[in-house]
Amino acid sequence: MTIRDKLHDFFTKGKISMGFGKTLANITDDQRVNLPVSEIARIRxxxxxxxxxxxxVKFRNxxxxxxxxxxxxxxITHQAARKLASVIFNEQVTVSVADETIDTFVNSVLTDNLFNLKYEEYLETxxxxxxxxxxxxxEKNNKIKLAWIRADQFVPLQSNTNDIQSxxxxxxxxxxENxxxxxxxxxxxxxxxxLSQETxxxxxxRSETQSEVxxxxxLSAIDAFSDLPEQVVISDVVRPSFAYFKTPGKNNKSIESPLGIGIVENNKHVIEAINNAxxxxxxxxxxxxxxxxxxxxxxKPQTAHVGDELNQGYPIFDPDDDVFMQTGESKDGKPLLQDLTNDIRVDQYSEALxxxxxxxxxxxxxSQGTLSTDATKSDKTATEVVSDNSETYRTRSSYTTQVEKQIKExxxxxxxxxxxxxxxDGKKAPLSVDLVNNPLEINLHFDDGVFVDKDKQLEEDLKVAMAGFMPKKQFLMRNYGLSEDDADKWLAELQSEAPETDNIPDEQDGMLGGNDGEGSGGDDE
Structure with missing residues (x-):
């Protein structure tokens, strides 16, 4: 018995009649789908x-x-999407769960699915x-795999909320065929x-026309789908099995749609202007x-010279030469030799672009200069680059909020x-968790990359921490990308080593956990 059969036997509460013979021109024809057809066309x-x-391009010669x-x-659309995806999410993003057992399991699943690499790719689209x-x-080998679903493959069943649950x-x-x-x-x-149930x-x-469903x-018409159950009901769950990412901002093309709207929709005229230029x-x-x-x-051939039996007086040109264009005789009877070459309008087109x-x-x-040309950008300091990228950073912050929501879900x-x-197999689940009464504590750490001058941040944070205005744990998490658990481990190890470092100054000893940041050297009252 396959895993799908087990799923079917365990969760199915009676098969329903699927009403074979139903025909759909568009997926929005299904009564369960409440979405304008224009949304499907827009995404395509x-x-x-x-x-x-x-x-x-059509033209007349x-x-x-x-x-x-x-x-x-x-x-330009691909360039912009690629640039945004790379600054929003990259290989440096780390995910941690407070429970160590769950954290190990979740990260093994993400690693096995090349999550960071694949996520950045799909975020781009x-x-x-x-x-x-x-x-x-x-999967049949008892491993949890991730199915990645593009916008054109995902259709919400309701359109009155931004939280898609069906x-x-x-x-x-x-x-x-034939x-x-x-x-x-x-x-x-x-x-x-x-509440707690997903159907x-x-x-x-089957269609003989690509544009129709x-x-x-x-289901047995395709071997790959023959062992799929017609319907299953999964109980005791706290959310649907899929997690949806929506681009930030309101969908101004369909106000009631829960779907996000990409960078293309409100900029088609600009993209076309760029392409035309x-x-x-x-x-x-x-x-x-x-x-x-x-x-x-x-x-025209001239009188052949002695020894010119081969060319018969014709002028000789390089076979690949296409500079000279033969025309008729000039009106004044004089031989014509005129340069028709015009200067290419490089500056005008470059400026327009x-x-x-x-x-x-x-x-x-x-930020200006992200895609456009800025010759002075390469000569700027790290701090100046951070300042110049402030607009991109604000946009990134909006996206990371949605990314964090999806990954946690x-x-x-x-x-x-x-x-x-x-x-x-063996009816042995990898985890045993009561998600209703014990919600997961999930933390994500995003690498700020070019938006933060790392050396400057470390210098400033060190001063604040040594002055006692920043917790040591936060200092480690902020500057070294550690999870809360890893930061606790670092502090525990540092405290265990503290007695062996008698010659460390009081201020640094406080940073390492020796006196928990309390006042140093003062007499007790």
Whole structure:
């Protein structure tokens, strides 16, 4: 019996009739989904901007013939999303849980799933499209794995709250049937009652048109889904099994939608202006090569010289030479030799690009010079760089609030999944936790990177700590990225070593735990 069978037998409270034959043109046609169709279309278009998928440019050439060519772009959406993702979340982020057993288990799951690496990648697409979700599940080898769900695969079932507790996850796949491509969509409905129960319903749809969800078929139509239960009910949980990240700020395109809105939606006109300026500049460079018009008579063969039997008097040009352009005879009868080359408008195009990029930076909350050119930035000190990045830091703070919320919710989902013994071989759950009566204490530490002058911070914090206005534990956590537990261990070890350091000055001895920061050397009253 597979793990999925165990899940089915344990949690299912009677199968329901799925009503095979139901057809959906769009996922929003399902009565459980309460979301405007425009939201689905918006996310798909945002993905096109992120992927740099734009329509070909149509133009008429010198002969008035209609031609097409690829648009030359700067991939500005990808650049901006990549920059924001790297400053919001990176490999230096640490996660800790107060309970040591749970902390070890959770970090082993995150490490096994390459969490820090994958999270930064999916955060990048989320910044462009408005959000993404993560769902833990138990693999057949008893390991907990993480499913990463893009914005175009995640559809909330309600649209009157910013806290999404029910959603449908879409998994699309293609098959070739009778030399025809067919699309299958697995719809995984997660409905949480808001208290302690989550109902998961699996439905499979088949379509011969990519733009449609299609007609519902049996799960056994695809081997990979044949052992999935039609419906399961999971009890004794404190939250849904998925954790959703929403970009900060209100969705101004659909006020009632709980989905986030990415950096694309309110900046399409600026992105298009950047791409048009880049495309025209690239075109001018391509067409601005050196060209010299010459009279056609100059290309006619002249009298052959002795020993010139091969060329017969023709002028010799390099076979790769395309500088000279042959024209008709000039009107005055004189041979024509005219340079047609024009100067490329580098300064004008560069300035136009920088204006549009700076406008884009301002709109998405990046400091000036993050994407635009700032030749003086490389000559600035660390403190000046920190000051220049203040706008980016404020934007980052808004994002990290949402990131922290999602990761904490994910950890709770992982822990509650790890308490379900029926999901694991031998019916032995890795953890035994009462999340209702004993909520988890979860801490995240984000590396501030370029936003903080580390040397300056350490110097200032050391002065404050030695003066007795900063707890020693906070000093270690703030400057060395330690969790609260690790900071306690450091302090305990330092206190155990303190008796062996008789020659340490009183102020430093206080920092190491020798006198707990109390006053030094004074006589008792």
């Amino acid at each position: 278009e945002d993905l096109d901007y992120y992927s740099d998928l734009f329509a070909d 010198t002969n008035n013939q209609l031609r097409t060519r690829k648009l030359s772009t700067l991939s 989320a910044i462009a499209t408005g959000g993404f979700a993560i769902r833990p599940y138990v 959603a449908v996850i879409v998994n699309r796949t293609t098959r070739s 030399n025809k491509t067919v699309w299958y969509s697995l719809l995984e409905f997660h409905e949480f009652d808001g 998961i319903t699996n439905e499979l749809y 299609g007609q519902q078929v049996n 880049q495309d025209q500049f690239h075109r001018e460079v391509k067409l601005g090569k050196r060209r010299i018009a010459i009279d056609g008579t100059l290309m 920088q204006v549009f990029i700076r406008e884009f930076e301002n709109n998405i909350g990046l 994910l950890i709770i989902s992982i822990v509650q999944l790890a308490t379900k013994s029926e999901l694991f």
